[in-house]
Amino acid sequence: MCEEKHWESDQLRRYDLDLKQIPRLRYNDPKVDELIGQNKPVVITDSNIIKTAQENWTPEYLEHNLGNVGHNVFLSKTHKFKYFDRTKMLSRSNPQGIDFVPPTKETKLKIGEFMKKLKEWKPGNDRLYLQQPLNDTVGPSLVRDFVRFDWEYVGQKQNKHNWGPLTSNLLLISQEGNVTPCHYDEQQNFFGQVYGYKRCILFPPSDFECLYPHPVHHPHDRQSMVDFDCPDYTRFPKFKNAKGFETVLKPGDVLYIPIYWWHHVESLMKGGPTISVNFWYKGGPTSLEYPLKDHQKIAITRNVEKMLLEVLQDPREVGPLLRSMVMGRYT
Numbered sequence: 162m163c164e165e166k167h168w169e170s171d172q173l174r175r176y177d178l179d180l181k182q183i184p185r186l187r188y189n190d191p192k193v194d195e196l197i198g199q200n201k202p203v204v205i206t207d208s209n210i211i212k213t214a215q216e217n218w219t220p221e222y223l224e225h226n227l228g229n230v231g232h233n234v235f236l237s238k239t240h241k242f243k244y245f246d247r248t249k250m251l252s253r254s255n256p257q258g259i260d261f262v263p264p265t266k267e268t269k270l271k272i273g274e275f276m277k278k279l280k281e282w283k284p285g286n287d288r289l290y291l292q293q294p295l296n297d298t299v300g301p302s303l304v305r306d307f308v309r310f311d312w313e314y315v316g317q318k319q320n321k322h323n324w325g326p327l328t329s330n331l332l333l334i335s336q337e338g339n340v341t342p343c344h345y346d347e348q349q350n351f352f353g354q355v356y357g358y359k360r361c362i363l364f365p366p367s368d369f370e371c372l373y374p375h376p377v378h379h380p381h382d383r384q385s386m387v388d389f390d391c392p393d394y395t396r397f398p399k400f401k402n403a404k405g406f407e408t409v410l411k412p413g414d415v416l417y418i419p420i421y422w423w424h425h426v427e428s429l430m431k432g433g434p435t436i437s438v439n440f441w442y443k444g445g446p447t448s449l450e451y452p453l454k455d456h457q458k459i460a461i462t463r464n465v466e467k468m469l470l471e472v473l474q475d476p477r478e479v480g481p482l483l484r485s486m487v488m489g490r491y492t
């Protein structure tokens with residue numbers, strides 16, 4: 162049956178990408194396990210995974226139940242919240258890290274202050290994004306809702322597909338129109354949409370050459386260098402070959418974001434604040450079966466970059482050495 166739509170296409174940002182749809186399947190469809198088993202994304206619909214959050218977690222409810230402590234809030238001068246690893250800013254052997262200009266600031270705000278700034282926001286103000294791991298700082302009502310997530314369902318998927326342990330659940334409260342630019346994580350992820358609508362654009366690990374990740378030692382490790390709002394096709398010519406998939410998540414949907422898959426996430430423009438909660442799992446034990454899977458090759462390239470930096474010390478020598486190894490010999 163066709164589902165009524167609660168959003169319009171002018172609420173989506175426009176990119177120079179041809180995108181296919183990520184399949185949407187009911188939670189008990191056997192094809193869900195088929196896709197997860199193939200490390201392919203799927204939107205799991207009509208499940209109870211985050212049902213208690215979907216029923217209760219409105220901005221007002223969170224304002225009254227999130228606990229009276231400061232929560233992690235990112236501030237950005239633009240709509241983009243590009244993640245960076247601050248531990249990679251400091252290392253002496255990383256000149257790129259020293260003159261790195263962080264694109265966002267991080268602060269602690271109580272939920273009341275956060276919501277007040279959101280309500281009073283005007284163009285020109287910093288944009289806000291609350292990203293807080295769910296832990297004992299949240300109030301008892303949220304803990305009750307959290308423990309009543311469908312842990313049996315997610316645990317069954319975790320075990321069936323040999324994922325590692327659950328590492329964290331991140332609570333995300335976003336201002337409308339915010340974007341988390343394209344990046345990959347080294348964890349399996351069930352991304353639950355609780356309130357409002359979020360568009361997710363995903364690319365397979367094999368699109369590594371089209372998405373140009375920053376060097377591993379750079380603070381923006383794992384993040385794409387391509388600015389989707391204004392792609393530089395001279396520096397990143399293969400971006401036009403990227404083959405992406407997209408979906409717009411509605412409350413209750415859970416998107417499986419496979420480990421090493423690239424994802425760009427945006428809260429719809431003019432859609433009001435959005436609330437999400439993710440489930441990050443360590444990847445399972447990897448047996449090297451041939452042919453190697455694409456994401457295993459990505460892991461290998463990461464190890465090569467780390468090893469070369471370890472021995473060369475100066476990151477400016479990594480590129481020239483790799484070029485001299487490859488050019489004319491492997492090309």
Ligand SMILES: O=C(O)C(=O)[C@H]1CC[C@@H](C(=O)O)C1
Binds near residue numbers: 340418
């Ligand atoms: O769950 C993940 O892997 C993420 O990247 C989250 C961090 C920011 C979130 C967002 O919804 O904008 C997505």
Ligand SMILES: [Zn+2]
Binds near residue numbers: 344346424
């Ligand atoms: Zn991510």
